Amino acid sequence: MKATTRKIRRIEPMTFVFSLILLVLFLFIFLTLANMIFGQLVGDFSGLVKAAGNSSVMGAIFLSLYAGFLATLLALFLGAPTGYILARFDFPGKRLVESIIDVPVVVPHTVAGIALLTVFGSRGLIGGPLEPYIQFRDALPGIVVAMLFVSLPYLANSAREGFKSVDPRLENAARSLGAPLWKAFFFVTLPLSARHLLIGAVMTWARAISEFGAVVIIAYYPMIGPTLIYDRFLSYGLSASRPIAVLLILVTLSIFLVIRVISAGWSIYDRD
Amino acid sequence: MIEIESLSRIWKNFSLNELSLKVESGEYFVILGPTGAGKTLLLELIAGFHVPDSGRVLVDGKDVTHLPPEKHNLAFVYQNYSLFPHMSVKKNIEFGMRMKRIKDPKRVLETARDLKITHLLDRNPLTLSGGEQQRVALARALVTDPKILLLDEPLSALDPRTQENAREMLSVLHKKNKLTVLHITHDQTEARIMADRIAVVMDGKLIQVGTPKDIFENPVDSQVASFVGFENVLKGMVISADRGLLRIETGGAVIDASGDMEAGDQVYAFLRPENIALSKTSTQSSIRNSLQGRVTEVWILGALVRVKVDCGVPLNALITRQSAEEMDLSPGVPVYAQFKASSVHVLR
Numbered sequence: 001m002k003a004t005t006r007k008i009r010r011i012e013p014m015t016f017v018f019s020l021i022l023l024v025l026f027l028f029i030f031l032t033l034a035n036m037i038f039g040q041l042v043g044d045f046s047g048l049v050k051a052a053g054n055s056s057v058m059g060a061i062f063l064s065l066y067a068g069f070l071a072t073l074l075a076l077f078l079g080a081p082t083g084y085i086l087a088r089f090d091f092p093g094k095r096l097v098e099s100i101i102d103v104p105v106v107v108p109h110t111v112a113g114i115a116l117l118t119v120f121g122s123r124g125l126i127g128g129p130l131e132p133y134i135q136f137r138d139a140l141p142g143i144v145v146a147m148l149f150v151s152l153p154y155l156a157n158s159a160r161e162g163f164k165s166v167d168p169r170l171e172n173a174a175r176s177l178g179a180p181l182w183k184a185f186f187f188v189t190l191p192l193s194a195r196h197l198l199i200g201a202v203m204t205w206a207r208a209i210s211e212f213g214a215v216v217i218i219a220y221y222p223m224i225g226p227t228l229i230y231d232r233f234l235s236y237g238l239s240a241s242r243p244i245a246v247l248l249i250l251v252t253l254s255i256f257l258v259i260r261v262i263s264a265g266w267s268i269y270d271r272d
Numbered sequence: 273m274i275e276i277e278s279l280s281r282i283w284k285n286f287s288l289n290e291l292s293l294k295v296e297s298g299e300y301f302v303i304l305g306p307t308g309a310g311k312t313l314l315l316e317l318i319a320g321f322h323v324p325d326s327g328r329v330l331v332d333g334k335d336v337t338h339l340p341p342e343k344h345n346l347a348f349v350y351q352n353y354s355l356f357p358h359m360s361v362k363k364n365i366e367f368g369m370r371m372k373r374i375k376d377p378k379r380v381l382e383t384a385r386d387l388k389i390t391h392l393l394d395r396n397p398l399t400l401s402g403g404e405q406q407r408v409a410l411a412r413a414l415v416t417d418p419k420i421l422l423l424d425e426p427l428s429a430l431d432p433r434t435q436e437n438a439r440e441m442l443s444v445l446h447k448k449n450k451l452t453v454l455h456i457t458h459d460q461t462e463a464r465i466m467a468d469r470i471a472v473v474m475d476g477k478l479i480q481v482g483t484p485k486d487i488f489e490n491p492v493d494s495q496v497a498s499f500v501g502f503e504n505v506l507k508g509m510v511i512s513a514d515r516g517l518l519r520i521e522t523g524g525a526v527i528d529a530s531g532d533m534e535a536g537d538q539v540y541a542f543l544r545p546e547n548i549a550l551s552k553t554s555t556q557s558s559i560r561n562s563l564q565g566r567v568t569e570v571w572i573l574g575a576l577v578r579v580k581v582d583c584g585v586p587l588n589a590l591i592t593r594q595s596a597e598e599m600d601l602s603p604g605v606p607v608y609a610q611f612k613a614s615s616v617h618v619l620r
Contacts, residue, residue, distance in 0.1 A: 169354045172321045175341035176348035176422075177368035177412065187367075191358050 033249065040246040044239070051243035057228065061248050064225035065255070067140060068208035071147035075155040075204045080197060083159025084185070088168065105153050112149055113217025120145055120218065142219035147208035154203040162196025163189060198263055202256065209252055273297045274318060274420065274454060279327035281317055286310045287476040288317070290327070295454055297332075297419075300446050302467035303456040304487070306499060310476040311456040312351075315422050318454070320344045331420065342371070347413035351425040353405045355397035361408050362393040368416045383415045386448075387441070403434040407441070414449065421445075423455040427462055439465060460500050464488060472496050494540050494619060502542035502617060503588050510537045518618060524584025528560040529616035540619050547615040548589035550579060550607045552599055560613040563587070567605045570596070577601070581609050 040048055051057045086098060104112060120127040120136035127136050136142035166189050174184035190197075212226035220227060225248040233241035274295040281288045288310045295301040305311050316322050318329055320341035328337045336344050355364050365380050384390045387407040397405060406426065413421065426442065427435045443466070446453050457463055463470050464484045472480045472487060480492045491497040498505060508522035510533045518529045520541055529541055554562045565583030577596040579589045587609050599607070 167352075167354065169350050169352065170356060172316070172319070172341065173348065173350060173354040174356075174367065174371075175321070176319055176344070176346060178342050178371035178416065179367075180340065180342055183371060188356055188358075192356075 036242065037246050037249065040242055044243070047239070047243045048246060051247055056223075057244050057247065060223045060228040060244075061225045061251055063140075063143070063222060064209050064248065065251070067143040067147055067224060068205050070140075070144045071151060071208040072155070072201050072205040074144065074148050075152045076197070076201055079152055079155035079200070079204075080159045082156045083161075084163050084189075086156075086160045087163035101156050102153050104150050109150055109211065109213030110217060113146060113214035116142075116146055116149055116214060117218045136218060138219050138221045140219075140222065143215050143222075143224060146214035146218050147211050150211050150214055151204040151207035154207055155197075155200040158196050158200025158203065159193070162193030162200070165196065166192045195263070198259075202259055206252070206256065209248075273330075273332055273452065275328075275330040275333075276314075276318065277328040277330070279314070279317060279324050279329065281313060281322060281324045281327075283313055283322060286313045288314055288324075289476045291473070291476070291478050292327075293471055293478060293481070295452060297452050298450055300443075300453045300455065300466060300468045302463040302470045303454065303473055304460060304463040304470050304499075305456075305458060305473035307458050309458075309473045311458075311473055312424055314473065315348070315424055315454065315456055318344075319346055319348045319422055345418060346420045346422055347416075347418040348422045349406075349409045349413050349424065349426060351429060353397075353409035355405055355408055355412070357396070357398050359397075360393065361389065361395050361397055361400075364397060364408060365393075365412045365415050368412060372416055374416060379415055383411045386445075387411045387414075401434075402430050403438060406430065406438060410441075410445065414445065417449075419450075420452045420454070423453065425457055426455060428457065428459065435462075442466065460488075472499070474499070489617070491542070491617065492619075494542070497540075497542040497617060497619065501544055503545050504543040504548070506541040506543070506585055508539060508541060510535050510539055517613065520618070522585050525563050527563070527616065528613040529618050530613050531618035533618060533620065537620060542617040542619065543587070543611060543615065545578065545588040545590040547611050548587060549610045550581070550589055550591055550595070550599065550601070551610060552607060554608045555610070561616075562608050562610045564606070564608055567601050567603055567607055569603060570601055572596075579607075581607060583609050 082101070086094065107115075117124070117137070119125045120142060122128065122131050122135075122137060124136075130136075134141055136145060170188050170192070171181075171184045174188045175181065179187065210226065212230065215224055216227050216230070223231060225244065229241045229244050229248070232244060274293075276291060276293040279288055279291045286308070291314065303311050303314065313322065317324050320329075320336060320339060320343070323338060328335055330336065331344060331346065355361075356367065359367070362380065365383065369376070369379070381390070384393060387410055389404065389407050389411060392400060392404060392408065397408060400408065406429075423442075427438055430438055439462070442453070442455075445451065455466060467484050470482065470484055470487045471478055472491075474495055480487060480496050482490075487496070488500050491500055491502065494505060506520075506522040506525075506527070508520040508527075510518050511521045511526070512519045513533060513535050516530050516532060518531050518533055518539075520527050520529055520539060522541065527541060531539075533539055554564070563583035565581045565587070567579055568582050568586075569580040571578045572593065575593055576590055577593050579591060579596065579601055581587050581589060589609060599605070601607070
């Protein structure tokens with residue numbers, strides 16, 4: 001069902017006040033980002049060009065995108081089946097499971113980083129036995145694990161809502177037509193919740209790219225975008241870190257814009 | 273053939289209790305019951321979408337109780353048709369063939385022609401009318417040539433005219449494809465028209481199985497009687513019984529009825545509103561019951577008029593609008609309520 005919205009035809013005092021508040025919220029976000037971006041573009045364009053030509057800056061930004069992408073793939077692999085089970089079945093402890101999946105959103109991210117380091121560090125529960133094969137500390141796998149931990153809830157929840165929005169009777173119909181459960185899932189349920197999954201994946205990727213606190217604890221090196229920005233800020237101040245911040249935001253915004261445009265007419269059925 | 277043996281299942285607010293039933297091959301079998309009686313749950317158990325708490329489901333003699341739905345070999349059509357909204361009509365119809373690896377493009381066209389949906393094949397199901405969606409759903413279910421068709425309230429989402437066409441279409445399909453049909457509905461008229469046999473299910477229990485004549489003329493208990501349209505229920509005692517002719521004292525009135533009760537039995541007498549005629553005079557005829565009373569309420573329902581008459585006991589009568597106008601019926605007008613002894617259904 002489409003949510004009902006109405007055009008404002010008569011301005012009542014409350015609507016007016018709320019609209020003013022909306023304007024404040026909008027300006028708070030817009031001005032903060034726009035000020036930085038335009039300040040850089042107008043005030044120090046050459047700094048931006050210089051940063052874009054710097055291989056360590058571009059390497060860090062690329063690493064952010066790449067590690068975020070890997071984390072999103074893993075999140076899809078883990079989050080979609082989880083979302084399906086949560087959407088379709090009731091079981092004892094379901095509420096608890098759902099709450100725990102949401103925990104990474106509320107845990108301070110440096111805390112998440114410490115927790116991850118204890119598990120994935122060279123003496124950790126998982127990191128220890130895997131030590132000869134895969135390193136997490138100060139390595140790409142560590143970055144991916146940290147990004148995955150903080151962003152997974154977005155995918156799992158989005159997938160759950162997506163699968164919930166598909167009438168189970170459609171799956172039943174498919175099964176009575178001869179489809180085993182996995183075929184009913186891949187041919188009916190999955191295409192009908194694709195948009196939810198895509199939105200979940202984009203949110204997950206965005207969250208992963210923006211992660212700093214957890215990553216910096218488990219893997220200060222190799223530096224991802226946010227770590228490099230922090231590093232430059234501490235060492236050389238605002239003027240050195242701002243161009244990188246602007247580059248990172250321009251790159252990510254343009255990627256999300258492209259995804260939005262591509263996916264706009266992607267699935268016309270999965271609207272709720 | 274479908275055999276259900278002592279099937280029980282509790283699910284959400286619905287429950288089925290030790291339900292046993294046998295649907296013969298080629299039969300058009302209707303399960304009739306009020307909303308919430310557990311009819312859809314029963315159908316979903318037969319289709320394998322649920323596993324019962326106890327009991328068995330056999331399809332053509334094979335125990336399918338614990339087999340997944342795709343192994344039940346039944347066609348199932350939901351009330352909302354459940355067409356796949358991300359596929360064209362053609363792709364919807366082909367779905368079952370793809371799943372069962374049947375490669376026969378002609379079959380899709382033939383089924384589409386049978387159901388008169390050839391012109392809709394490239395459309396998206398969301399853009400179709402209710403009647404069209406139903407025909408597509410039937411085509412999708414029947415294209416793989418199943419022998420058994422399960423229908424969940426197939427007519428209730430359609431407007432009256434489309435309903436009539438759909439009833440006819442279902443009858444034709446049933447005969448032409450030699451299908452065993454299990455059709456569930458809450459609509460007694462639909463059951464009466466369509467069914468070879470009817471099972472009445474209430475509160476998850478099977479109450480009565482029989483031909484439409486059995487169910488509608490000889491309901492086994494008061495619950496079934498009032499559900500199948502015996503709106504007038506009179507509680508009373510048999511004061512005399514003579515070769516099947518009963519005289520029943522019902523508090524405010526004495527009525528004649530037929531039945532095999534004995535004098536002194538406490539009984540309920542059931543009477544359909546359409547079996548009561550109203551008249552200004554007490555005519556002498558073969559009609560044995562002629563109760564004097566006064567009109568208390570009149571409701572006009574299009575071509576028919578429902579009249580409530582107080583004859584010592586309250587009676588609901590359904591008469592034509594023409595006769596109501598001829599008698600100038602309104603509250604307070606004295607009338608005689610007349611009905612045959614044979615139209616009174618008596619239960620202990």
